[in-house]
Amino acid sequence: MSNPTTTVRPGEELPLDALSDYLLAHWPGFSQITALRQFPGGYSNLTYLLETDAGAVVLRRPPFGAQIKSAHDMGREFRVLSLLQGHFDKIPQPVLICEDDSIIGAPFYLMEQVQGVILRSKPPKEFQLSPDNMRRISEASVDTLAALHAIDLEASGLLQLGKPQGYIERQTTGWVERYRKAETDAIADMDAVAEWLTAHRPNDGAPAFLHNDFKYDNIVLDPADPGRVVAVLDWEMATVGDPLMDLGTTLAYWTEAAEAEALPLAAANLTWLPGNLRREQALERYAAQTGRNADDFLFFFVFGAFKIGVIVQQIYARYKKGYTQDARFAGLLDAVRHFGRMGAGAIERGRMGG
Secondary structure (H helix, E strand, O other), rough: OOOEOOOOOOOOOHHHHHHHHHHHHOOOOOOOOOEEEEEOOOOOOEEEEEEEEOOEEEEEEEEOOOOHHHHHOHHHHHHHHHOOOOOOOOOOEEEEEOOOOOOHHHEEEEEOOOOOOOOOOOOOOOOOOHHHHHHHHHHHHHHHHHHHOOOOOHHOHHHHOOOOOOOOHHHHHHHHHHHHHOOOOOOOHHHHEEEEEOOOOOOOOOEEOOOOOOHHHHHEOOOEEEEEHHHHHHHHEEEEEEHHHHHHHHHHOOOOOOHHOOOHHHOOOHHHOOOOOOHHHHHHHHHHHHHOOOOOOOOHHHHHHHHHHHHHHHHHHHHHHHOOHHHHHHHHHHHHHHHHHHHHHHHOOOOOOO
């Protein structure tokens, strides 16, 4: 069982002749591409299944029209996977990196295809989403994030990926700036949250390795044992910094039942199904696993909600400018408003909620 693929979306085709020529010169054992399919999920980097006589591999490239280089750095993502080898076993093995734009029009890399189940809005029918399985999946997800945050930065070489000192300040300033650059419509909640975050930055905690986009649809599960995480995907935003910033984003993605009912896009993250840990329970489990003090978590959750809102706004802005024809993007402004409300509501309550 694997993540389903579809035919390649119009406008997102790859130049197969140029790609094949490059692979012939750089991938030992390769001689021809036999098929190309696209993974339909996700709203950021484009992901394809490349079938070849040397085996099936996954190809990742930035989206068309992307101007946010730090969020679509193929070389960085490949380097992360390479450094994680021997220190974290839940990763696809990296195969090949190409940072030459002239081959397919953008940098790209290849990695092994990992077999398993990815929980999206429509999981495989044979995959049982019982309350017991959802409880195990949610616990395993929290435990996997805690394990990531426990990796030795020095021994792994991952420390070179970031500058922990001043991380919270840089992230807060950076995401507010990104929002202003991508803004298309006035959203009062997003403005209020941006102002609050700037005024309430805490000091940096002890640094850890961060995934920065850790949620169900970036996790591959064992179909025979749903409580076992096989691999974690999508490492393009990985860095080093305060781990509570990572957890804040994860728990902002961690949709509750009322939110799933209000926004179809939020419902795609199946944390709202019966049996899942609630947000507060996930926070408690993480704190118990790591020994970190998460009593003052409000800032980190509000930041996570704002950051997701900005990511969606950036995607929507690309759609408005005509860089993608993907019809899924047309209604994304409602999602920006949703995450703005989520952050503003948490500030009003003085707690995360859920």
